[in-house]
Amino acid sequence: MSEARLPRGAPGRPGRAAPLLRDADGQVSTVRAAYVIGADGAGSFVRRELGIAMSGDAALSRNLNILFEADLRPHVEDRLSLIYTIANPALTGTFMTVDNRRRWLFNLVHDPARRAVDGLTLDGCAGLIREAAAVPDLDINVIATQEWTAAALLAERYRVGRVFLAGDAAHPMTPYGGFGMNCGIQDADNLAWKLAAVLQGWAEPELLDSYEAERRPVGGDSVAESRRSLLATLESTAVIPGVDGPRPRSRPSDGLVLGYAYDGPGAAVIPDGTPSPDVRDPVAVYRPSARPGHRAPHLWTHHEGRLISTLDLVGTGFTLLTGPDGGLWREAAPHDVPLVVHTGDADIAAAYDIEADGAVLVRPDDHVAWRCPRLPEHPERAIAEALAALLGTRERPRRAAPSL
Ligand SMILES: Cc1cc2nc3c(=O)[nH]c(=O)nc-3n(C[C@H](O)[C@H](O)[C@H](O)COP(=O)(O)OP(=O)(O)OC[C@H]3O[C@@H](n4cnc5c(N)ncnc54)[C@H](O)[C@@H]3O)c2cc1C
Structure with missing residues (x-):
């Protein structure tokens, strides 16, 4: 994809496009397509090629991920979970299970006043994990490390001509709250049937205009909530001397993930004049509704x-x-x-x-x-x-x- 040339036709007008693709063996081939979807992740080459600007926070927190093997089961078997958050005066981090036995991912949040991610050797990583787990003699095999930066960004546009952005390419967000993949799959679900309808001839290309109109507001809400969730988590795990007791936690997000509606300008729905469900907190609360634009309720x-x-x-x-x-x-x-x-x-x-x-x-x-x-x-x-x-x-x- 590094040599891809992107089609720049008029919006919604199918025409000839010739992206060049290079595979892992260096073979270059040409693909002709009426449309292109840039689903190439947070660092999206397609987005950069299109010159689409991003808004939001590019660097909310620096992190180090350490993938390792160690027998932590005896220490967690009485409270098996997916994620174990560590907050102590020395560090803030998270153990994430891979198999809840030997394979784990540890995520250290950079905090120069406590423990920075810079310059850690593999031995240093092992020491850090022993410290976080509070098991000084833990036998550890560090497999890989990766530094990453949590961002909360939204593309100014989801479409240029016949090229669309979807997934992290359109909305890189923090992993807090677990919204990124959900939001990306929703993008694909929204765009795929519209492209199929146009290419199969049962809809006009104007239908494709509704993709950005419907999905960008949801992307923006998800990015914002992931940002809020990161800040709330860092605040809740910060060790504040003399402060004990309940701390802010992530709120539920059923409303954000299931309750969003395509009811703004440009949506491909026919409003029926009914008001949207009256919910106190639209991020936390999902109230099933068959009002046009909403996800059809499950029964x-x-x-x-x-x-x-x-x-x-x-x-x-x-x-x-x-x-x-x-x-x-x-x-x-x-x-x-x-x-x-x-x-x-x-x-x-x-x-x-x-x-x-x-x-x-x-x-x-x-x-x-x-x-x-x-x-x-x-x-x-x-x-x-x-x-x-x-x-x-x-x-x-x-x-x-x-x-x-
Ligand atoms: C620690 C962590 C925990 C997470 N937990 C959750 C969760 O619980 N729930 C949730 O919904 N989301 C979660 N996410 C977010 C989720 O992983 C991402 O939102 C999702 O993977 C984005 O999918 P994507 O397909 O848009 O991008 P990616 O997964 O980044 O995929 C993009 C693909 O494009 C390929 N690519 C890029 N450039 C090129 C090129 N030039 N040529 C060819 N190929 C290219 C890449 O190799 C990659 O395979 C988490 C993320 C992290 C980091």
Whole structure:
């Protein structure tokens, strides 16, 4: 990828692009693509090539990771966990399990007043781990070390022409709270179906504009919460003489991870005028809602003889989830857009806030695109208009997929 040339076409207009790729053996090949996704991590080459600026904190804390083997099991078997945070007057650090037996990762946070990460030898790393574990004679094999800097940054743009950013390339954040991978997978889930729809010809390229409009606000919220969580953790593990008792801890983040909604300008949803759920703390609290833009709520439902989640009904196309008397929707379903109809029960109708003959249109990324609280006079026309508005095909008939 180091020799990649990126396509710089007009936004949303497929055309010819010829990135050069060099593989591990030095073989160079040319790939022609209508679109490119830069999912190449926090130091993203693609982002730099596009000249996309970042905002936020580039250096919140310096860290040293030490991967090592040691038999720590006797010291933790009465309180097995994923992460063990050490806070004592000498250092702040975290033991992370790899197998909760012999293989571990120790993360030391740089604090020049207590213990700095600079210039530590392998023996020094082993001594540090013995000190952190409070086991002076621990037998340790240090496998690898890596210094890294925690950042909380957001790309000013998620797209230039036919090139998109996704994952850490768009939003490098601190590992505190565990949001980075979640947010990156959500980016991919959001972008993949839109690209498929455009390339397969059932949506216009304008649909791709909604990617940045929907995902950048979520990226910004996740970056901000990861920053807050890092600072709260460092504060909670700082040893303050004379201070004892409860300290600030990470707050839950169910609302941030599951409760976000695509309801701002440019989102590919059709608002129904209802207000967003009234939650005291939208980061901490997740209140399931089928309001357009929100992630479709999970409920158990019978499907082909099995009990599955409503979310598992959703495939690579749209899903029209109806109330128990929604049989007529089946005949109204269009044939030029991938769409399956599922008849739900009264519990689903109640949770999705529709009448027994109402329906909710769910996008391939699980988000509600349109909610029709009761059967309209012309359901076929209603759903065709909703899809045309969502997919940008209102003015034009759907077209064939472009050739690459
Ligand atoms: C200690 C720690 C704990 C974490 N815990 C969590 C957690 O609990 N939950 C969570 O959601 N997230 C967590 N994260 C964050 C998560 O690991 C990242 O957000 C995620 O890996 C980002 O995925 P990505 O695919 O965007 O980037 P990356 O994982 O960085 O992948 C980018 C890929 O692109 C490749 N690449 C880069 N440049 C080129 C090039 N020029 N040519 C070819 N290939 C290239 C790289 O080799 C790499 O394979 C944690 C991170 C850390 C550091």
